[in-house]
Amino acid sequence: MFDLVHVWVIRQLTLGEFSSRQAVLWKAVAMAAKIAVFAYGLNVLSHFILVGLGLLPYPLGPALVVATMLTPPVSFIVAVIAYSIVGLAIYDLGVSRQRFETLSRTDMLSGLMNRRAFLDTFEAARGPVALILLDIDRFKSVNDTLGHKAGDDVIVQTANCLTNVLGPDEAIARIGGEEFAVLLTGQGTEQAMEIAEAIRASVEGMRLEISGRPVSISVSAGVSDGVAELGFSELFSGADRALYLAKASGRNRIVHAKELPGMPLSASIPDDGQVGIERGRLSA
Template sequence: MRISLQAELGDFQDRHTIYVFARKMSFLAVTLSSVVILLILPPLDWMGVLPVPLADGVVYGVVLSWLIGGAVSSVLSVAGHAMHQLSVSRAEFEQLSRTDVLSGLLNRRAFTEALERADGDACLAIFDVDRFKAINDRFGHACGDAVIVAVSAILAAAFDGRSVAARLGGEEFGAIVVGGSQAQRIEKVQSVCARLAEKPIAADNCVVAITVSAGIAELGGGRGKAGAYSAADKTLYLAKALGRNRVVHENEGLHPGWRRHLPQDAAAARAMSADCDEARLA
């Protein structure tokens, strides 16, 4: 019989594993003790140094074996329970370190790690709640938090499975949309923005109608993740500059027809930039 004595810390996140492991080790201790006693007792009896009859010695040996097995099981159960608590605490800490507390989505750190692993048929979408600072100023931060929670719930439901969503900070969110064609990924982002715009959010004695702007950049194709993030951020800015409540893909951002919608003078450009910056810092 072969029983592995190797136990990894991750195996002890389940209490059942602890007791199974302890029973296995107890059985092994009983078996080894019994074998040792049965091998030692006959020679001792033959040499006349066994203080009791051989039959009684065998009985005492079996009892001793079970006592040893019980002791081993108890020690392993206590040690396993301690390892279980340590493992659970470690897993919870790791989960907290990767999760945004308010939204329940991945935080920026975890999203960056997911972005580094993403490749192939995928795109990066950055969302920003339009005029979020005005919501906080008018209705209060409790209502602003309710908006963040509501937006997060819709993003989490829309981007599950291979796709992931995260809160990047403030009212800015990110999503890695995996699978499908480029047109299908764009359509999915557009549908999420449309869903957010069509249903007002009720919280803290206020009802808030929101819109969301989004910028999309494709992943893969030999471009670095930093370049893709920068492209998505620029298209988000363009969506804001074009009047908000829209989705802009990086390919659309190159279209000459969009330029006439941008601020024509420096003062207007600075105002637009300040407005976007305030929204992101709200």
């Protein structure tokens, strides 16, 4: 009996039962009604048992009237209060856990997914996928010339640009200092390249002003596609090497992993620390 009650209570107190404070109240009322009926039945049964044993010290009729008048409302009120307290505690625990889970999967600066959340999303993907790696060109020069606050602003604006192009429901992550990743599901090479180009053009078209100075930025991107079952490492390797080639080829461009055969790993990339300031405009 105890085990049955224990299992029933645990089932009632699962986090999913209390999705809102209103849900807690309704659940408390429903549970209190059941408890009131149970308490009343137990009270009546105990009176009849005492009568059968000759132990009831007062007449049965008046006793049942009193039990009917007091037991249901008192037990109902007590149960509502007790269940509400427990339910609200569980609701608050669920909210805190959800908030912690969200924070643990979010990059605090950009508001995008972090690397862990992105990897989890990839692991859950099936079928055709495309991976786009993006890197802000000459980002180091922004930090060195305008300061780290300016660099943070550039990252935030770039993240906003990615969200505007792709929408809030796509898997977009900041996986490094100035490096971002996009996971596209059900997309082939052509579609992935078109989306990557849309991102590149949108970033290039941004008009930023930092510390009173107009700043233009660009991104380079590497694209790799295949089926999710290939694994993240293989797709990431292709996209990463494609990104390397895009940077080495002059930046502000898109390269697909299919363009990689014969690429020397020692390809020279121009110094990201170089920056030109002309007519009050920083080319980052």
